[in-house]
Amino acid sequence: MNYEMFDAKKIIGEVTAAEADLNPGIVVVSTDSAPRTGMGEFIAKYPDRYYEVGIMEQAGAGVSAGLATTSKTPVFCAPAPFTTARPFEMFKIDIGYMRQNVKVIGRNCGFNYSDLGPTHFGLEDMALVRLIPGVVILAPMDASQLRGAMRAMLRCEGPVYLRIGTAPIPKIFDDGDFEIGKGFVVREGSDVAIITTGEISRNVFEAAEKLAAEGINVMVVAMPTVSPIDEELVIRAARQTGRIITVEEHFVVGGLGSAVCEVCAESSPVPVKRLGVPMEFLSAGQYTDLVKHCKLDADGIAETVKAFINNP
Amino acid sequence: MDELKKFALEIRIETLNMLSKHGFGHVGGSLSIADALAVLYGKHMKYDPKNPKWEGRDYLVLSKGHCGPALYSTLAIKGFFPREELLTINKLGTRLPSHTDKNLTPGIDMTTGALGQGVSCALGMALGLKLQGKKNIVYSIIGDGEAQEGQVWETMLIAPNKGLSNFIVILDNNRQQLDGFTDDISSLGDVCRKAEAFGWFAVDVDGHDLAAIDQAIEECKRSEKPGFINLKTIKGKGWPAKEAVLGNHALRGAAFEGVDEVLADLRRQLEAMQ
Ligand SMILES: Cc1ncc(C[n+]2csc(CCOP(=O)(O)OP(=O)(O)O)c2C)c(N)n1
Ligand SMILES: [Mg+2]
Numbered sequence: 001m002n003y004e005m006f007d008a009k010k011i012i013g014e015v016t017a018a019e020a021d022l023n024p025g026i027v028v029v030s031t032d033s034a035p036r037t038g039m040g041e042f043i044a045k046y047p048d049r050y051y052e053v054g055i056m057e058q059a060g061a062g063v064s065a066g067l068a069t070t071s072k073t074p075v076f077c078a079p080a081p082f083t084t085a086r087p088f089e090m091f092k093i094d095i096g097y098m099r100q101n102v103k104v105i106g107r108n109c110g111f112n113y114s115d116l117g118p119t120h121f122g123l124e125d126m127a128l129v130r131l132i133p134g135v136v137i138l139a140p141m142d143a144s145q146l147r148g149a150m151r152a153m154l155r156c157e158g159p160v161y162l163r164i165g166t167a168p169i170p171k172i173f174d175d176g177d178f179e180i181g182k183g184f185v186v187r188e189g190s191d192v193a194i195i196t197t198g199e200i201s202r203n204v205f206e207a208a209e210k211l212a213a214e215g216i217n218v219m220v221v222a223m224p225t226v227s228p229i230d231e232e233l234v235i236r237a238a239r240q241t242g243r244i245i246t247v248e249e250h251f252v253v254g255g256l257g258s259a260v261c262e263v264c265a266e267s268s269p270v271p272v273k274r275l276g277v278p279m280e281f282l283s284a285g286q287y288t289d290l291v292k293h294c295k296l297d298a299d300g301i302a303e304t305v306k307a308f309i310n311n312p
Numbered sequence: 313m314d315e316l317k318k319f320a321l322e323i324r325i326e327t328l329n330m331l332s333k334h335g336f337g338h339v340g341g342s343l344s345i346a347d348a349l350a351v352l353y354g355k356h357m358k359y360d361p362k363n364p365k366w367e368g369r370d371y372l373v374l375s376k377g378h379c380g381p382a383l384y385s386t387l388a389i390k391g392f393f394p395r396e397e398l399l400t401i402n403k404l405g406t407r408l409p410s411h412t413d414k415n416l417t418p419g420i421d422m423t424t425g426a427l428g429q430g431v432s433c434a435l436g437m438a439l440g441l442k443l444q445g446k447k448n449i450v451y452s453i454i455g456d457g458e459a460q461e462g463q464v465w466e467t468m469l470i471a472p473n474k475g476l477s478n479f480i481v482i483l484d485n486n487r488q489q490l491d492g493f494t495d496d497i498s499s500l501g502d503v504c505r506k507a508e509a510f511g512w513f514a515v516d517v518d519g520h521d522l523a524a525i526d527q528a529i530e531e532c533k534r535s536e537k538p539g540f541i542n543l544k545t546i547k548g549k550g551w552p553a554k555e556a557v558l559g560n561h562a563l564r565g566a567a568f569e570g571v572d573e574v575l576a577d578l579r580r581q582l583e584a585m586q
Contacts, residue, residue: 032457032490032497054460054498055427055489086426115336115402117409119377119425284411285404293404 003170006143008199009107012164013038015150016075017045025073026154027051031060033078037107057082061090061104068100073154079113080106080122080163088128095159096132103153109139109163110200110249111277111291117284122163123277127254129161130227136180137227138162139198139248139256143171145224148178156180165199165249167287172202183230189219192309193237193244197223197256200249200296207301218305229259231267238268245273245308247301249291252276273308275301314585316522319389320350321582324550325575326385330398331563332571337401337410340560342382344486344519344545345453349386351525352451356533361391364418370448373434376455376484377411377424378562384408384417392419428461430454431481435467438479438538449533453482457489460498465510471538472511480532480539481512484519486547490561507540519543550578 020026020042027049028039034052035043043050051067053060057078064074076083083106084091095102106125113120129135138153138160140146146164153160160180183195187208196204201222208218221237223230238244244264246257257274264272277294291297295304323346331337352372353359360366374383381401388395393407400406407416411425421437424430434452441448454464471479483503487494494500507514513535517528525543532539547561548554551574559567 030491032460035491052491052497054494055457056460056462056498058462081426115410116378117402117411117413117425119411119423283405284402284409285406286402289404 003172005168005170007038008143008146008164008166008169009038011038011143011146012077012105012150013041015147016154017042019151019154020046020049023073023154025071027067027072027074029053029060029064029067029074029076031055031057031078031082033082037077037105039077058087058090061087062094064102065090065094065098065100068102073101073103075103075105075154077105077107079120080109080125081120084122084125084128084161091129092132096135099134099158101157102159104159104161106161106163108166110165110198111282111287112165112167114285114287114290118281121282123251124254125161125163126226126250126256127258130254130259134159135227136160136225138180138224139226140164140224141198141201141222142173143169144173144175145178148176149224152178152180163198167199169199170202172205178224181225181228181230183221183223183225183233186220186222187218189217190241191217192305193219193221193241194247194305195221195223195234195237195244195256195260196247197226198249200247203296203298203301204247206298207305210298210302211305216305216309223256226256226259229263231263234260234263235268238264238270243271243308245275245305247296248276249296250276251279253279273304275304313522316350316354318582318585319354320347320522321578322389323349323382323385325578325582326388326395326398327381328551328571328575328578330385330401331381332568333399334401335568336562336564337381338378338562339551339554340488340547340562341376341455341484341486342379343550344547345379345382345484346550347520347522348453348482348484348525348543349382351522351529353386353390355526356529357451358448359419361419364392368448371421371434371437371450373422373424373430373437373450373452374412375424375430375434375452376427376458377430380408380410380412383412383420387417387419427455427458428463432463432467435471435476435479438471438476439474442476442478447478449478449480451480451482453484455489456483456485456487456494456500459483459500459503468507468510468512476538477536480529480541482541482543484545485542486545488547488556488561492558504540504542511537512540513537514540514542516542516544519545520549
């Protein structure tokens with residue numbers, strides 16, 4: 001499929017700068033990490049509202065919480081492991097427990113930092129943040145959604161975590177409003193439902209096309225909000241198809257797959273197959289090699305679907 | 313000193329060769345520590361390339377783990393593994409990932425990459441060796457950007473309190489981090505005075521003067537206090553067009569343009585010394 005491609009980081013910077021025109025409270029906190037997050041435009045426009053603290057993510061989270069207490073809307077962005085795992089307790093207490101209006105962005109999530117290896121992979125960020133009550137988790141799937149999600153995040157009240165990758169992202173969906181907490185059906189089907197989130201979903205859409213050509217009818221559900229998850233939609237997918245596969249660029253434990261299993265187990269038990277990154281420390285490598293290794297490319301997804309249908 | 317100079321040249325050559333062939337890597341900070349690595353592995357450290365886990369070895373923890381390529385070059389030149397293996401950097405299944413990994417590479421004793429962490433692990437090693445009455449020395453190289461992490465200063469506080477005279481921290485003070493110049497972001501100020509105030513034996517050194525580095529390490533070894541060496545370095549040292557300029561932290565693809573000339577020049581310098 002040929003989509004127009006965009007730079008996710010640029011979108012983040014553009015929307016932040018545009019929203020900052022409307023909301024003078026928006027400030028950006030960086031830990032040696034912002035210009036590369038596409039914040040160049042914001043920094044040029046609002047140098048006084050940009051705080052570069054240095055390589056100190058724990059302080060970055062704390063400083064953001066302090067800024068929020070003085071009615072600012074801080075956007076703290078850095079690579080995913082360094083906004084979640086490194087300052088986890090600060091995220092939990094300073095941002096989560098205090099219900100601060102802090103917007104945290106984890107960029108280069110998943111194994112987008114392919115060359116930099118496991119210390120830089122963001123494969124547990126959603127699992128960690130899901131453990132902090134009241135924090136919304138957004139993992140937009142394309143350029144339009146990312147724009148919408150950024151706006152929704154900056155306009156809502158309360159802590160939000162948004163994850164993006166680095167690879168160019170396609171524009172798949174039409175521009176429009178992004179409703180936090182709502183998933184949607186991308187394609188109807190009856191054989192199996194794939195629930196997916198984040199930028200890896202484009203491979204799911206491609207796999208679904210391939211499978212359709214082979215006569216397998218896959219329902220595809222987009223879940224750009226991972227927490228709170230759209231329970232109603234998960235239950236509908238479970239009832240409609242009787243089996244679910246989750247696909248995410250994240251460990252199979254703790255992220256979308258776990259969230260879907262929790263809903264199914266309590267409300268509509270059906271077999272669920274979680275496709276994601278297996279619970280092992282991967283090698284450094286090239287992005288496409290890593291995606292393939294984890295069967296998260298379109299072929300790997302299609303193969304997994306077929307195996308699951310034949311032997312659920 | 314000539315031997316060390318050749319060694320440093322070779323480290324730069326192997327580093328630039330591997331990173332440019334791969335098409336990505338942390339060139340700036342790898343080049344700035346080449347001279348310190350040459351002095352450490354060429355003169356001061358005890359090790360056995362055929363037996364990397366030899367009990368009598370000294371330890372080096374590269375806390376600024378993104379500069380693994382410079383250390384891999386050093387280790388390969390010294391025979392820890394074949395030089396050809398350098399070209400496997402970051403290929404799926406490699407023993408040489410960008411950041412140093414103790415479970416993958418012969419000669420690497422600590423996994424690093426998340427800044428600030430390596431140096432406190434290094435302190436734990438120094439503590440463990442001291443408790444066993446051993447004489448091995450633990451060195452740790454940190455970056456000036458890295459030194460903004462609170463964990464670095466926690467380590468700075470512990471070492472003198474535990475009387476770790478077997479612990480030497482080397483700050484690669486190349487005055488640049490990722491987004492720009494460290495002084496524009498969160499300056500370390502007079503870092504030697506700070507280290508002294510914490511109870512360290514601290515020295516300022518030109519980080520590209522091999523004899524001065526050698527002497528500083530000598531003095532740190534003699535001191536009863538943990539040693540702190542403020543290496544004043546140039547990020548990208550050895551690739552003139554990249555020295556101390558913005559954007560030299562990590563290079564990708566086209567940014568390696570001109571590397572062949574630099575490599576040729578470095579090789580000529582090396583030959584002239586043979
Ligand atoms: C905890 C953590 N935060 C952020 C990063 C991303 N990062 C990698 S290198 C770097 C800059 C390091 O600067 P410095 O320590 O001065 O290293 P050098 O100049 O020697 O390359 C940053 C921010 C990281 N690796 N770890
Ligand atoms: Mg530096």
